[in-house]
Amino acid sequence: MGRILIAEDEQRIASFVEKGLRANGFATTVVADGDAALAHAVSGGFDLMVLDLGLPRRDGFAVLQSMRQAKVTTPVIILTARDSVGDTVAGLEGGADDYMTKPFRFEELLARVRLRLKSADRGPEVTVLRHGDVSLDLRTRRAQTPDRTVDLTAREFALLELFLRHPGQVLSREQILSHVWGYDFDPGSNVVDVYVRTLRRKIGPDRIETVRGMGYRVD
CATH class of the missing domain: 3.40.50.2300 (Response regulator)
Structure with a gap:
């Protein structure tokens, strides 16, 4: 620690x-x-x-x-x-x-x-995040699905990176706002829902699950 x-x-x-x-x-x-x-x-x-x-x-x-x-x-x-x-x-x-x-x-x-x-004897730096059939290259900031390579905006990249670093975990809108939009966020904003919809259009609608009343997860 x-x-x-x-x-x-x-x-x-x-x-x-x-x-x-x-x-x-x-x-x-x-x-x-x-x-x-x-x-x-x-x-x-x-x-x-x-x-x-x-x-x-x-x-x-x-x-x-x-x-x-x-x-x-x-x-x-x-x-x-x-x-x-x-x-x-x-x-x-x-x-x-x-x-x-x-x-x-x-x-x-x-x-x-x-x-x-990161200590010198730790393994090589992770440059690609993967979960299921979706991958995200942290260097090129592009997502990859079995049928396409997807260019992402800065916010879309940050959102997908957050999901892939916490696979299977339900992330609330407040958590997403805090991590992706920073400390100065409006908890009443619907910007998370807008960006999730946009990301679904790019990587596929079934890869980000809505957990009603709680938030979203990649599962």
Whole structure:
């Protein structure tokens, strides 16, 4: 089980990330300012750090710089609202291992966390997800059925990836909204139903099952 430090001063986002990571088996600690983030990071008790740049007391760039000067090699994923090329370059050149901008999809953050934590002796990276006669190539973002190759939009890809990573599991609309559309979703929206219909047209109507009153599953 990986130990992850979350340095984020916006409570709603910190709680969203923490709950998602814990649900996927990680141990988490949340801090809300740069001084606390640096103190925890240099303690050596963490396998990875999710770092916001806009922290009070000491911003994320300063935290990262101090960590690397102190020879702390913990992988760092920057998660920030700053989306300029200059900030991205500064973060990566300053020692960050990855850079994500808000708003974000939790499934993408989770994938990046797992990638950074993957040990050298673990098996090769999975690039194709399969269930039944449907496969999804994570590199080309194309789905494959016995009779066709399907190009997907970004949301369709994220939705199918979520289903194939949880085969047979009933996923509620709220879970799907949270994972595919991110932390800032409208629970009353019917966008999930719209995208499920679109995905069914592309990969076949019988491959995504409606579980009445509960949600959807690939089975």
